[in-house]
Amino acid sequence: MSLADSDRELVVEELGREPTPAEAALFENLWSEHCAYRSSRPLLSAFESDGEQVVVGPGDDAAVVALPSADGDDDPASGRADDETYITMGIESHNHPSYVDPFDGAATGVGGIVRDTLSMGAYPIALADSLYFGEFNREHAKYLFEGVVEGISHYGNCIGVPTVAGSVDFHEDYEGNPLVNVACIGLTNEDRLVTAEAQEPGNKLVLVGNATGRDGLGGASFASEDLSEDAETEDRPAVQVGDPYAEKLLIEANEQLIEEGLIESARDLGAAGLGGASSEMVAKGGLGAHIELERVHQREPKMNALEILLAESQERMCYEVEPENVDRVEEITERFDLGCSVIGEVTDGNYVCTFENSETRHTSDDSSGEQSEPRERETVVDVDAHFLGEGAPMNDLESEKPEQPDTDLPEVDVEAAFETVVSSPNTASKRWVYRQYDHEVGVRTSVGPGDDAAIVAVREAEQGLAISTGSAPNWTSTAPYEGARAVALENATNVAAKGATPLAAVNCLNGANPEKPDVYGGFEGIVDGLADMCETIDAPVVGGNVSLYNDSAAGPIPPTPTLALVGTKDGYDAPSLSLAPKANTDLLLVGDLGLEAGDLALGGSEYLARFDGSDRFPALPDDPAALVEAIAEIADDDSTRAVHDVSHGGLAVSLAEMVTDEAGLTVELPVTDADLAAPLFHEQPGRVLIQTESPDAVASAFENVAPVVKVGSVTDDGRLEITAEERTITADAATIRELRATIEDELA
Template sequence: MTLAEPDRERVTETLDREPTRPEAALFENLWSEHCAYRSSRPLLGAFESEGEQVVVGPGDDAAVVSLDEDTYVAFGIESHNHPSYVDPYDGAATGVGGIVRDIISMGAYPIGLADSLYVGDFADEHPRYLLEGIVEGIGDYGNSIGVPTIAGSTRFHQGYEGNPLVNVACVGLVDEQRLVTAEASAPGNKLVLVGNATGRDGLGGASFASEDLGEDAETEDRPAVQVGDPYTEKLLIEANEVLIDEGLIESARDLGAAGLGGASSELVAKGGLGADIDLEKVHLRETGMNATEILLAESQERMVYEVRPEHVSRVEAIADRFDLGISVIGETTDTGRYVCHFDGETVVDVPAVFVADGAPMNDLPTIDPEQPEPDLPEIDLREAMETVLASPNTASDEWVYRQYDHEVGARTAMRPGDDAGILAIREAETGLAITSGTEPTWTDTAPYEGAYATALENATNLAAKGASPLATVDCVNAGNPEKPDVYGEFAAIVDGLADGCSDLDVPVVGGNVSLYNDSNVGPIPPTPTLAMIGTTPDFDAPTLAVEGEGELVLLGAFTEQLGGAELLSQLGGADRFPELPENPSEVIEAIIEAASLERTTAVHDVSDGGLAVTLAEMAHEAGGVDATVPSAAALFSEAPGRVVVETTDREGLVDAVGDRIPVQSLGTTTTAGGLSVTVADEDETINYDAAQITEFRSTLETLG
């Protein structure tokens, strides 16, 4: 990939000369879709990002929201999609490293991760190979740096065969005194590079992430994939803590896409300043590197700090204490120009704001998506039940999350496997719940409605644990935006997310866009991953497992619309997406209150697989479920914004929430274990014991 001719003309006109080779490469990467959001930024204004709790919104390395006046949470999400196809282990591992550095660049200490993974058809060998490498990379990196992975999702769809998605979110703790931003503060301060030495790995990573994957990507694009070193990252995390504790940092940015050139130019441009950098000062891992390579290499575990001159020696001493490389590479200036020198020559001299934020936006044609007409298959109840329970999309994710350390840090109050993970934030005497994901079958069927439902589903996951949604970040993934039908789907999922979050009164405080997720097998399904956080009044929450001595209640309506349901993915057919509630914020408030009642003993949301999977997951050896539903369609519909509750006081539940959400009797729970479901209109009952349910849901156990 080279600098596009219209961009070259724009650069030449502004500079009044031809760009040097390093300048052209810098513009190519910083003006790529991955860095500049050229096709997406015109649409992202739909998101509402303000709120009393929002301290730092979109535009920095990570967002920051307040839990109380003394405790803040830094929160971000990133994608590492193309690298994870070329090299699943290193691609996924460095995705974790990158989002963690985004958090520490805000002065925060990382305390939790959530990963959402999307790969091709589970029946095919290559997607399973990719998933195994991705999970191993995430596990090895996260476990080594001591940050627990407490939430996430894994989804399989043939549309990801040639382009898997790895979306990773991270949360960290910070306070007002420790908060640092990526906005350079004053001229005359030093720019200090701390961390690993710079090598040639990851060259052109930003531009690589802004083009479709070709058939030879696994071999031809391997040099564009970074190589991670979690042990250096751990040292960098701890050194960053000391630097922040001692007040030595004026501003900071991690080195990710476009490497040093991206981080340092964006840092000074955001502060309305310039920079003067000597590229020969950068500590290197390889000899013979030229200016372009030093400027744009995406070697991992590196941070650039703005440091007052009188603090440089102390920063050097701390870096030496943690055995980290350090280079004083230049200083901030009041010229507004981004200048780099190498081998006695000025190789870059451009306006900082122009290179960092001057990319022209794309005005692309769209074709609006349409929902399918109903075409429903005949349903054999037992076959459908067992097929859906055994689907890799509804099967237990335990094979994935047991490879992650989710206890390190001693904050985990609810482990993976439930609707949301919960961390104990003792500093604020509150629980921090997090959930992450989307359902690609929903957005493949109805991009707008499916994305809206994604917002509602993530909020429901939190509410089921008694958590009030606080804020969300998005990772919006789509195919080649130059195709009008793909761009139409992309526009629809952005609008759906924006409207859903607005109606829920949940600010979208940051995010990431990943386009050109297209390969020789076609574009991916539009995939609007959300990571959402919420707060609980304490660290306890009802689990999804029934205790066995209560009534079973559905909060929400029975529905028979099957659009986007796993049932149709497995058996074929189509339908329109289920109708969405008119009052989603009231629905969430009602679920939160229901989950918080003293006589509520279990709560679980209804999503992938519908009531069939929800009831199966709530049943176990010691607690059984005996339920009746009106029809097979009602059993498998995935209409969002609903939960199943086990309660020992149904009347109290109705009194508390019945004016805001329908309360439907489903049956009872027992101490016999297992699952019994009666479908009323077919007058048929199916029964499974706990061992059978476990066997059906063990599909992913065939991996590794």
């Protein structure tokens, strides 16, 4: 770890002296890209984060959003939707650590986002993960994939928080730098709510949880630089080691502390360890602190001040506690077999850390029994907390606006293309992943993984909470701005397909080295595109995470804007993704079939990715907000039997996913054989397939909003037949399952 010369000059000017080694390391970590967002913060004002439902927006460990009242009538006196029930939303990345050590890197990513939830006074009720790896046929990508999934499942299952939603994408540009993005939803209310803002001088700072070791040193700075070829060996000490059983105890102890009202403010120990958590907490309150570092409970001998201050050992929380409540906090943590140290107190001065070195001898050389002299106490940090947290200068970087690719369409037999696209690892079943997760623990999961969106029952508000998360690297590498808009619309369409309307979103903005103008231009594109569509569909972006320098010897990653979006609905039931076994019902497509030359575009599609083609990205619907609202309305209509969005893989994949052994489809597309690839494989988002008993009800719902086209009828033979002129593609449910079992067959 080393502080950059330009940053050191600013620090020296502010302090009026050279920083101590501990101060220099603390500034180096807290002023890193990972913590200070030096390249991205100037762009983040594009996001609309306000709304009557927003209780706590960006800047805390997690956002807090009020759920709508069950009857749909907001309380005008409160200024918010429902004073009774809040959810928390948070998302974070653990990209570099998951490359170096896929199991521990992914596992501690789960642990960190769960503790962000705890620090808001919330109980975690759901997890969602979005994962990105190199091409699936490469052994190293499969090694990382298996390790990451195992790490997530191990940690989530052990702590008893269900993983209910997520996504997995494979793309050659993640080969040297995978992405692991994890979101967590928590449940709280106004009385339980805690923030990371220190409240009062004189209150004690209490460290609770696992003992501090030397793992994770320099993790924040490690996450703010490109991965080297030797990262798997050289950077291993920067990766934390998780203990989910300690985290489970911490979850339950935190719940007891919150229920008894013992916590004034809280922050989990993540990036930059104790130094990061404690300094940020007091800085947010405009206060300072005095911390005695040797009071921190440690698991390794002879730790020095810098190690204690910056170690990123897991399963630790820093609490602000009123002095009269400290004994009770210690009693509760002892009952849960957790370490507890009163390490200092909140002050109205600087952020000060002192250290008494136990190795320094100050005792008398004789054995007369005279009392030893006091050990020497060294001041290792004495800085203004606000300057430490907010003083990093922002980067002024060059940007090159990306251009969409030229059109170069492949000539492929459409039946062969159907099999290739349906069996692609990107569109194939992800059952191998989610069957390893306990997605029903907590008995709230109404709709689990494998559907367009998950639904979690929030019985406290009589609401179903729909959760969709993911991105689309094929889309955003083709056209960053347009692709990011499409990512937001697709996630909104997913929750609407379950009958829910968007409430709020958090994002994880992943990019490569921002010092490269073309990379920074692509990053700007995904920020603006995501912000534009989220504002359009009235889904405030209430928090998020930025991960840059995802670059390696293999090259930069695609700009990847993971979005975790939630929506709400009355009740917990939702239409199925799969066809209902009811013959003579119609299957309708809401949206563009891709028949008009001006609308047709295959850019960003899995079809072009599989066959090395290129094209511009498709145009999006004219009124996305009205479209999403209409989809949610018709999804809850009594005549609706099934709803499924059309996106990755296009119509071909969505039709295949709906077919079951009991319900098949006959589909007729009004195109020639030669033109069949266009409607089958283009991926314009915002489209849905609806199985209905009342086509008139669907047509009425989308009048003046989107075109509605009958594409087929439901049969009882479990077969999919797609016909254009005299060309027919056929596959039964068993064949489709075999095609879609690509990942499971390879890794079984």
